[in-house]
Amino acid sequence: MDATMGLASSYLEKPVMYRVVSNIPKYTVYNGMLKVPPILHGSSITTLSLNKQPLPKQPVPDLKQTAERYLKSLKPLLTGTEYKNTEKIVREFISDSGVGPGLHAKLLQKYQNTDNWMREWWLQVAYLGYRAPVIVHSSPGTVGPPITFKKREDVYAFAARLIAGVFDYNQIVKSGKMKQEMVRNEPLDMQPYGMILGTHRRPDKGIDKLLHTDEAEHIIIISNNNFFKLRVIDKDDKIVSEGRLMATMKDIVNRSRTEGKPVGILTGNDRDTWAIDSRMLLELGNNKNIIKDIETSLFILCLDKDMPKEAFKGKNNASVRAVQTMTGFNSRMNAANRWHDKTVQYIVSADGYIGMEYEHSPCEGIPVAVLHDYVLKYITVGGDVTSECSDFPRAELLKFEINAAIECAIEKATVTVDKLSDDLDMECFTFDKFGADAIKAVKFSPDSFIQIAMQVTFYNLHKKPPAHYESAALRRFINSRTECIRSTSVESVEFAEMMLRRNAVSKEQKKAMLLRAINAHKDYAGQAASGQGVDRHLFGLKMIAQSEGMELPELYKDVGYTRSTYFTLTSSQVPYKSASFMCYGPVVPDGYGCCYNPRQKNILFACSSFRSCEGTNTKEFARVLQQTLCDMRDIASE
Numbered sequence: 211m212d213a214t215m216g217l218a219s220s221y222l223e224k225p226v227m228y229r230v231v232s233n234i235p236k237y238t239v240y241n242g243m244l245k246v247p248p249i250l251h252g253s254s255i256t257t258l259s260l261n262k263q264p265l266p267k268q269p270v271p272d273l274k275q276t277a278e279r280y281l282k283s284l285k286p287l288l289t290g291t292e293y294k295n296t297e298k299i300v301r302e303f304i305s306d307s308g309v310g311p312g313l314h315a316k317l318l319q320k321y322q323n324t325d326n327w328m329r330e331w332w333l334q335v336a337y338l339g340y341r342a343p344v345i346v347h348s349s350p351g352t353v354g355p356p357i358t359f360k361k362r363e364d365v366y367a368f369a370a371r372l373i374a375g376v377f378d379y380n381q382i383v384k385s386g387k388m389k390q391e392m393v394r395n396e397p398l399d400m401q402p403y404g405m406i407l408g409t410h411r412r413p414d415k416g417i418d419k420l421l422h423t424d425e426a427e428h429i430i431i432i433s434n435n436n437f438f439k440l441r442v443i444d445k446d447d448k449i450v451s452e453g454r455l456m457a458t459m460k461d462i463v464n465r466s467r468t469e470g471k472p473v474g475i476l477t478g479n480d481r482d483t484w485a486i487d488s489r490m491l492l493e494l495g496n497n498k499n500i501i502k503d504i505e506t507s508l509f510i511l512c513l514d515k516d517m518p519k520e521a522f523k524g525k526n527n528a529s530v531r532a533v534q535t536m537t538g539f540n541s542r543m544n545a546a547n548r549w550h551d552k553t554v555q556y557i558v559s560a561d562g563y564i565g566m567e568y569e570h571s572p573c574e575g576i577p578v579a580v581l582h583d584y585v586l587k588y589i590t591v592g593g594d595v596t597s598e599c600s601d602f603p604r605a606e607l608l609k610f611e612i613n614a615a616i617e618c619a620i621e622k623a624t625v626t627v628d629k630l631s632d633d634l635d636m637e638c639f640t641f642d643k644f645g646a647d648a649i650k651a652v653k654f655s656p657d658s659f660i661q662i663a664m665q666v667t668f669y670n671l672h673k674k675p676p677a678h679y680e681s682a683a684l685r686r687f688i689n690s691r692t693e694c695i696r697s698t699s700v701e702s703v704e705f706a707e708m709m710l711r712r713n714a715v716s717k718e719q720k721k722a723m724l725l726r727a728i729n730a731h732k733d734y735a736g737q738a739a740s741g742q743g744v745d746r747h748l749f750g751l752k753m754i755a756q757s758e759g760m761e762l763p764e765l766y767k768d769v770g771y772t773r774s775t776y777f778t779l780t781s782s783q784v785p786y787k788s789a790s791f792m793c794y795g796p797v798v799p800d801g802y803g804c805c806y807n808p809r810q811k812n813i814l815f816a817c818s819s820f821r822s823c824e825g826t827n828t829k830e831f832a833r834v835l836q837q838t839l840c841d842m843r844d845i846a847s848e
Contacts, residue, residue: 255422255572256404258383261688262390263397268328268687269741270321270750273314277304279737280744283696284770286675286703296770303765310765313751316758320750326689328746331753333691337571338411338418341481343626344550344569346634346795350805351535352582353528353638353816354564355789363456365560366463367595369511370455372556372564373429375588376509377442377449379581380407384424391685398685402573406581409553409572410505413477413485420571426508431462431605433513435470435546438462438605439503450603452595457602463513465607472546472620473610478537478627479619487619495611503608510552514544514559528638532793532816535565537631541624545631554581574683574692575784575792583787634795637832638816643840645811652846656808657783658731661697662705662724663842664804667835668779669706671827676779679797682738693738694745696774697781701730709841720845745775777801783808791816800825804835813839 277300284296303310320327340348359365382388383403391398408426412419427443440458442450450458476487492498504510514534521530521539530539535557538545548555553572557565564586568578612620646656661680668676678697684690705727708715715723737743752766765771778801784792786807793816796803803818815835819826 255409255420256401257424258386258401258404260383260386260388260400260404261397262400265397265399265686265688267321268326268684268690270314270317270327271742271747273304273310273747275742276744276747277301277310279734279742280748280770282700283698283734283744284774286698286700287677287773288770292769296768299764299768299770303763309755309760309763310751313754313763316754317750320754326687328750329689329691331750332746333420333571334417335749335753338420339416343478343480343630344411345478345537345567345627346630347797348570349536349550349567350570350575350792350794351532352566352568352578352786352790352792353531353535354566354582354586356527357562357564359560359562362560363460363597365513365558366456366459366597367452368564368589369459369513369558370452370595371589371592372558372585373440373442373455373511374449374452375585376407376429376554376556376581378588379584380426380508383407393686396686399688399690401689402577402685403580405572406553406568406577407508408506409569410507411551411553411569411571412505413481413488413551415482415485418481418485418571421505422572423506426506428503428507430504430507430510430549430552430608431459431513432474432510432547432549433462433466434468434515435472435474436466436468437470437474437500437504437549437608437610438466439507439608440605441603442508444603451598452592453598454602456595456597457599458605459513460597461602462605466513471610471612472541472624473612473616474548474550475541475546475627476616476619476623477548477550478545478630479623480626483619483622483626487616487623490615490619491610491612494613494616497610500608500610504549504552507552509554509556510549512544512547512555512557514538514547514557514563516559516561517543517563525636526639528640528791528816529636531563531565532636532638532818533631533634534559534563535567536793536795537627537634540628540631545624545627554578556585574681574685575782576683576685579784579786579790579792582790586788586790633820633822634818635821635828636793636816636818637828638791638793638814639832639836640789641813641815641836641839642811643836644843645813646808647810648843649808649846652843654725654728654846655732658728658735659842659846660783660806660808660813660839661695661731661781662702662727663835663838664779664781665698665702666706666709666838666842667831668802669703670710670834670838671830672825675703675706676802677774677777678779679777679781680735681782682735682743684739684741686739687741690741692746693741693743695731695735695738696744697731697734699727699730699734701727709838717845717848721848724842724845779804781805789814793818796820796826799823802826802828802831804831 428441431438649656680695682693781804791814807814819828
């Protein structure tokens with residue numbers, strides 16, 4: 211991909227324009243310049259049009275078909291008595307006298323009247339209306355391969371090339387010449403690529419707002435809790451040279467030797483508390499303009515302190531870096547060297563770490579992984595950078611004004627962030643016994659193979675099946691997000707039970723049971739990816755009921771629904787071309803998170819649970835998972 215189009219004109223020539231989540235609105239003229247009016251809660255946050263081929267709408271599945279698939283997914287999770295009662299509730303729900311058909315008809319009307327019936331609801335409920343802290347609970351991290359910096363200047367050069375790489379990538383996106391991705395002959399929605407850079411989540415009481423600008427020409431750099439604004443596009447609409455950026459990085463580090471006030475840690479608190487605190491912050495001094503600068507920046511670069519040696523006691527480098535990525539590790543280290551509302555925060559530290567945290571609201575992980583891989587490649591293939599010390603852009607120090615109330619808020623946020631960060635237990639590792647090639651060689655789907663291994667692992671540790679969520683991308687439909695793959699099946703549980711009593715079963719039976727479990731997963735994954743899953747349909751019907759002021763239907767109060775949506779195992783595949791991986795926390799207090807990057811010869815895993823839960827153990831999960839993968843390969847190879 212070649213960068214063929216420059217970025218927008220200088221801020222000196224026209225005002226910054228950014229807007230709240232919106233449909234593509236009509237433009238109005240203000241002082242002779244185009245301006246976009248803010249419109250709440252629409253389907254797109256960018257004016258870029260990145261799809262060269264039209265995409266279909268996300269379908270609304272058949273109600274009876276959803277009911278049957280739903281019941282099938284519940285069989286391994288319910289007792290016989292529970293299942294009979296749930297089956298009765300489901301049959302009543304979809305009957306002619308039940309509420310289901312009426313809700314379904316209204317959902318079909320929404321399908322007809324919108325480009326995507328789910329997106330607006332999902333954005334509000336799953337993300338902008340989610341009130342827990344975004345760190346760990348919502349915002350994933352990316353851990354890149356370790357970097358060797360031989361001297362301090364290497365860090366400045368690396369940071370300079372990173373900035374240039376992100377802007378180069380942004381130019382490619384804005385050029386509209388990105389090749390449309392395909393799955394076989396089906397085009398995928400490219401709009402998410404325009405929703406990453408220049409995006410910011412503004413805290414608000416009850417439900418946050420998503421802001422975006424397609425015209426960002428500056429970034430924010432945070433160093434030792436000090437905030438700097440750096441304009442990266444010069445007066446000739448060109449990216450500042452890497453040599454000049456290198457000199458700027460050195461200047462920023464020198465100017466931030468004194469630790470700044472830990473204002474950034476406020477963004478790691480729960481969203482309603484942060485909404486209140488942000489209002490107080492906005493009322494002081496020049497803080498309103500500082501936050502606007504953060505909101506309208508392309509991305510944030512966090513120059514972190516080196517991690518102390520004691521942080522690595524009992525944990526490998528990847529596991530420590532995962533926590534550093536998601537939370538900053540703790541308030542004594544880098545937890546205040548963040549602004550978690552920003553969609554993209556790149557993180558670099560002189561002890562050899564490169565990573566990224568991304569706020570999840572605007573898009574899923576794949577476009578973020580593509581950005582990350584592009585930037586790493588850009589840095590790698592570039593030549594040496596020589597500092598141009600005589601003429602470099604000096605970043606503007608953004609000094610927050612605080613008072614006693616903000617200091618109190620910082621203390622409370624510090625407690626919240628430290629507690630959550632300390633509670634997060636990560637085990638990240640590279641499984642190097644084999645990778646995707648070896649799984650394909652025995653004619654199995656790598657994703658299904660890994661998913662079944664996770665279920666066997668959970669069953670081995672807890673002697674019961676998990677309510678297992680796997681994320682399926684719906685990018686073959688316009689403005690779509692995800693569907694849940696209900697990975698737990700009767701077949702996967704039968705295989706897991708067999709693995710605990712493996713000596714009682716012949717080799718042929720083991721392989722046949724493994725094949726059935728993998729095929730069951732493949733079938734459901736295919737249904738979910740084609741918009742025929744269970745969870746989003748049921749979610750849509752529930753939202754219709756709420757919008758109509760109806761009492762919540764019995765189906766949603768039933769143990770079948772509550773148990774099957776209490777996801778004790780959350781998983782997703784996020785492939786990177788580089789040796790990078792994504793990580794996130796569990797979604798329930800007694801659950802596990804497991805993200806993985808299958809590569810040709812190995813598989814990168816990031817496993818998580820909470821230390822406060824006595825029933826979970828991330829280290830044991832990681833150990834058993836590795837053994838299970840080997841055992842399954844032995845079975846598959848027989």
